[in-house]
Amino acid sequence: MLPDHVDQFQYLIEEIPSVFFVYDLESQRITYVNKAYEQLWNGHREQVNEEFPNLLARLHPDDQEYAADCFSRLAAGRLRENVELRLLTPNEQVQWICVRASSYQPTDAPTSVAGFIDDITVEKAYYQNAEKFNTKKNSTLEILSHDLAGPLRLMQSLTEQLSEQLRTYADPHLHELLRIITTTCRESADLIHDFVDNEFFESSNVELRRERVNLVERVGIMVDNYIRTEKTIALSFSLETSAPAIYASIDENKFLQVLNNLVGNAIKFTPNGGHIRVGLSESPDHVLVTVADNGIGIPVELQAGLFDKFTKARRTGLRGEKSTGLGMSIVQTIVLLHEGRIWFESQPGQGTTFYIELPKGL
Incomplete structure (x- = not known):
């Protein structure tokens, strides 16, 4: 479900090639992800919370501590830079992704994180x-x-x-x-x-x-x-x-x-x-x-x-x-x-x- 203030852009968000996501920090669940998620990782967005742990497990060992630090700063509103991470595919190939995200807190609602994820393997x-x-x-x-x-x-x-x-x-x-x-x-x-x-x-x-x-x-x-x-x-x-x-x-x-x-x-x-x-x-x-x-x-x-x-x-x-x-x-x-x-x-x-x-x- 999209936040109210971005709901009017839902059609645009659904059509963009970047993965757009919203993550609720209180419930620790992804509350929305667009259909680009399915195209990028061959997943099912209605099952994204069940699939998410497997996706995290694919983080390159050298990037796991870095990713945890970036998420901590993101949740605290202190992350200012784009984050580039490596995922290992099932055949041990490296997939580079770029995460651009920020935290926000709507009135009378829990703090959430929203952002975009792009596959930058070719560019990298x-x-x-x-x-x-x-x-x-x-x-x-x-x-x-x-x-x-x-x-x-x-x-x-x-x-x-x-x-x-x-x-x-x-x-x-x-x-x-x-x-x-x-x-x-x-x-x-x-x-x-x-x-x-x-x-x-x-x-x-x-x-x-x-x-x-x-x-x-x-x-x-x-x-x-x-x-x-x-x-x-x-x-x-x-x-x-x-x-x-x-x-x-x-x-x-x-x-x-x-x-x-x-x-x-x-x-x-x-x-x-x-x-x-x-x-x-x-x-x-x-x-x-x-x-x-x-x-x-x-x-x-x-x-x-x-x-x-x-x-x-x-x-x-x-x-x-x-x-x-x-x-x-x-x-x-x-x-x-x-x-x-x-x-x-x-x-x-x-x-x-x-x-x-x-x-x-x-």
């Missing part, structure tokens, strides 16, 4: 696939910036040394050729790094699109991209986690760009043969993400202003990589937008570890 698969390749793209850009720019910086350095040794050799044409090679190498390497930096800067200006993400899965994809290049860039990478699944509410694209930036900086300041470790752990209230290297570390005199815009802490990388001085400032801004905090520990000659603490998503 498309989005996750896009994010997977976006993560790979960002990691690849960081890797290419070292793979491509490194040899150019080396050629630039060798040409500069050759020019110095031939300084007394009276051949203007030869000196001009060496100058062109040096300039071309420097400008080409700068162009590569500028391209990577611009990708990071542009994305930081876009509004956050946060969702509940399994960091172990998504960060694992990023680290795997680096592991595949270990022989190429002469560094090793690893991911250490405290649990098989760790969830947080993040803008996946921006947050993984933050991690790519931190890993990219670690690559810049870690000599060949070094190791870079990404870590994920959780406490009851927070998730801790770490990026650690055993590189040259950050000089003590540069540590205080590391997160400042155009910081004086910017340094040329071990392989000649330039720095704009903006990267760490943007990293901190994105972390703060996620209601998190970032800090680091560093010992010159022993390495650096960055820590990012985020509110935990159930």
Whole structure:
């Protein structure tokens, strides 16, 4: 039965493809559901209360605590966001649903919850696939910036040394050729790094699109991209986690760009043969993400202003990589937008570890 104030819209509600429901908190029963319920789950809406426990039993194990928390906040009128949950089909496939609901209390009536449920499985698969390749793209850009720019910086350095040794050799044409090679190498390497930096800067200006993400899965994809290049860039990478699944509410694209930036900086300041470790752990209230290297570390005199815009802490990388001085400032801004905090520990000659603490998503 529909509430009086929405009864006039019953025809429209019956025709929409979204499942519309009304749940009475006092009796703990669904008092109305439209016919889309039958289309989505092949159920019988007149038996919805008998079928509902079986539907709840299909909740993905990782989403059960999260769903309970969301319902508690919904009943108290404190749920403001859409809720995305996974249901397991009888053949163990994942069905994604999006729940948009709110509580209300008509005059002289018990409090009820009403809302819409949509199947977003196709949209979710498309989005996750896009994010997977976006993560790979960002990691690849960081890797290419070292793979491509490194040899150019080396050629630039060798040409500069050759020019110095031939300084007394009276051949203007030869000196001009060496100058062109040096300039071309420097400008080409700068162009590569500028391209990577611009990708990071542009994305930081876009509004956050946060969702509940399994960091172990998504960060694992990023680290795997680096592991595949270990022989190429002469560094090793690893991911250490405290649990098989760790969830947080993040803008996946921006947050993984933050991690790519931190890993990219670690690559810049870690000599060949070094190791870079990404870590994920959780406490009851927070998730801790770490990026650690055993590189040259950050000089003590540069540590205080590391997160400042155009910081004086910017340094040329071990392989000649330039720095704009903006990267760490943007990293901190994105972390703060996620209601998190970032800090680091560093010992010159022993390495650096960055820590990012985020509110935990159930």
